[in-house]
């Protein structure tokens with residue numbers, strides 16, 4: 001399923017011979033997506049089960065994809081991953097989680113090196129969301145013509161997060177190599193150059209999105225929060241124009257800690273329910289004794305702390 005808007009699911013149907021493997025360079029003329037686009041609604045038997053972008057689904061009914069036809073989604077295949085956020089980003093206290101994208105392999109955190117300046121707290125929050133989804137992260141640092149990536153790269157080096165550096169009109173080989181054959185979710189706040197990148201990677205991106213909107217009968221500015229685009233070299237990128245931040249209220253201390261296997265042993269002496277941020281935390285002494293890299297502990301604490309506080313801080317200048 002490549003896009004959803006108000007109960008209408010846009011699905012891409014693979015031709016029989018292609019099923020089960022990712023296609024390469026097999027484009028329908030004029031669209032960045034191959035295969036047949038079918039709009040569907042949720043069948044009653046699915047009940048309240050959600051369907052999200054990235055889901056593999058089974059369709060019945062009119063699957064011709066002709067104008068004004070509507071198929072039905074009768075089954076959602078088991079998911080290999082699920083990127084979530086807390087239900088309401090303006091109120092992250094309820095802890096209810098909401099799926100954003102299913103079956104992604106990696107989260108691509110798009111950050112400008114300048115204009116707008118990088119916001120490490122937001123990057124940290126995205127990394128936590130990726131830990132939670134159990135998918136890999138990739139830092140995509142844009143606008144390298146305006147500032148050096150050195151400082152930011154150093155900040156994230158202890159986390160071992162891979163990164164790529166790009167600029168408008170520059171080479172994309174390294175990015176393409178990291179995206180090829182994979183399902184990548186792109187996140188980043190307004191102005192970081194995400195559209196510029198998507199358009200460079202998927203030459204027909206705009207057309208594909210308007211095509212999806214035309215099929216679903218929505219205008220250009222739909223409430224769609226994610227749309228999947230197929231890469232010419234194989235693989236998918238899922239753009240998330242509607243997702244500005246991730247409420248992380250549902251993410252536990254244990255989930256974040258699981259990303260730091262080198263520190264877990266040090267938590268044995270911690271008081272029960274330790275948030276690893278307070279003075280009682282045993283990690284300080286353990287790390288001071290030389291059991292782990294202090295930079296790793298600092299990174300863990302930064303990520304743990306990033307879950308707290310209002311997500312609005314992620315986009316203070318937005319209305």
Ligand SMILES: Nc1nc2c(ncn2[C@@H]2O[C@H](COP(=O)(O)OP(=O)(O)OP(=O)(O)O)[C@@H](O)[C@H]2O)c(=O)[nH]1
Nearest residue numbers: 142143144145167168189190191192193194195196
């Ligand atoms: N100097 C410089 N400017 C860039 C670069 N990439 C994009 N820009 C500019 O940055 C501005 C924002 O780029 P967009 O691609 O629209 O950014 P976006 O992240 O999609 O932002 P929204 O469309 O608001 O979501 C535009 O004026 C681009 O021309 C770059 O590598 N260097």
Ligand SMILES: [Zn+2]
Nearest residue numbers: 270274276281
């Ligand atoms: Zn602790």
